[in-house]
Amino acid sequence: MSGARVVCEETVRTTDGGLVCSVVELPTGRTLGRYPAASSEDVEKTLAALSGLLCSGLLPRVGDLVRSRVGLPPTTASFFDEVYCAGSRQLFAKILPSGSAAVILATEPTTPVAWGWLRLRSALRALGATLA
């Protein structure tokens, strides 16, 4: 899936503080493309943790419980499709509309949040054609 790798490379290169961009198949967790191929241990750990969370089925379950708690009607649509994490690094993730994959962008904590989302959305548009 070299197209996904190219999109990931462009995303990292054009993001101030961009560290890693990865496309993960859901729910298998298989990597469809990423750039760069390897990074520091702590970044790899956070990527693995987020990939695990996205593939675990926990998010839909939490979504169902929240929906029930606040009295929203049931729906088959993905309840949460954007994930943001802040710790020693920032992680931005978005699930493709098809639900078949997610794009994850890891950045330094100094990257502006709005800019991280902007770059991730650009990657999604480019990936839409690549993964179609």
Added chain:
Amino acid sequence: MIVDDEEDLVWTLLRQVRRERPQLEVEGFSDPLAALEQIRRTPPDVLVTDVRMPKLGGVDLIIAARQSAPSMQVIVMTAFNTEHVKRAVARHGSVTLIEKPFEVSALLDLLTPPADGGGGFRGDVSLPMLPDLVQLYSLARVDGALRIVNGAGNGTLWFKTGDIVHARCGDATGVAAFFEMMRWDGGRFLLEPLEEPPERTIRESVASLLIEGARLQDEESVAKAAPVDAPPDGLESVGVASRNTWSVSEVRAGLPAQLPLAWVVDPSEPRDAALWAAADELLQAARPLGDGDGNGLLELVGSATGLALFWDSGEGRLAVGADLGGREALTRFRAAVATVGGVAVRAASGDLAAAR
């Protein structure tokens, strides 16, 4: 306008220009501050200035003068035609350097206006929006620097065969500078043809830049439209889960006034047990995403609901916004979470104790 602290040189140049180019109106100043005042009153078409002058240096004069007259042609006379000087003046727009001593005829050549009808069209154009101007130059596949002056500051976009390759606005460069300029609602502009960009900081297409710029403006206008003291529009309920040492009253006290607490997810309440257990499971799964001190923030957003989980050193809190009314409400929720999670953001930087 000729500015030089050497009165003899100013006098000589004035006399020569008036004799050789009688059609030109020319005035001279040996005091750069007086020159600047005159520029602010009546901007000249061309400024010819020395670099090293008392009271106000030539570069500072150019910076100040460009605020009032961004389209003014600038010629710098210098006996120090070094790379340092070139870089210093180049940062402030298109400038022609002429090295002292010079033949007056050389200066006169620089003052010669372009012949009418020499190809192309010149004139004033007024456009309602900056994106219209950017599209115009993009479609024309121009090379050069588009300088824009607005009440908020100055900015420059560099084009290369119609693509925007670099932008600078104040201290910002690249796309951040471009988006800053897209927020302006008016100003004056000048294209410096063929000026090379000092670097390349933008690789996006003009179309995608304009689309994203419009989207950011939309989000900003939505955020601005919300009254400060009112809860974010569309955010009908905010739930907060408290855990262990944080009592419900502590949670209520910790919430900003503009976010009414609609309900509390409390682990001791039977009806909340399942949600809290799931949130706790989420907290365990998310903990590796935090920092080395055990602090972190996890934000989940969907079309109808947003959820933020923040934790520090083993404790967690959960904020939920529901009935947000569609994707356009994402910005509102993020703003709300940023408010609720003011603690969380600081927790992520390891400063939770101070936040409490």
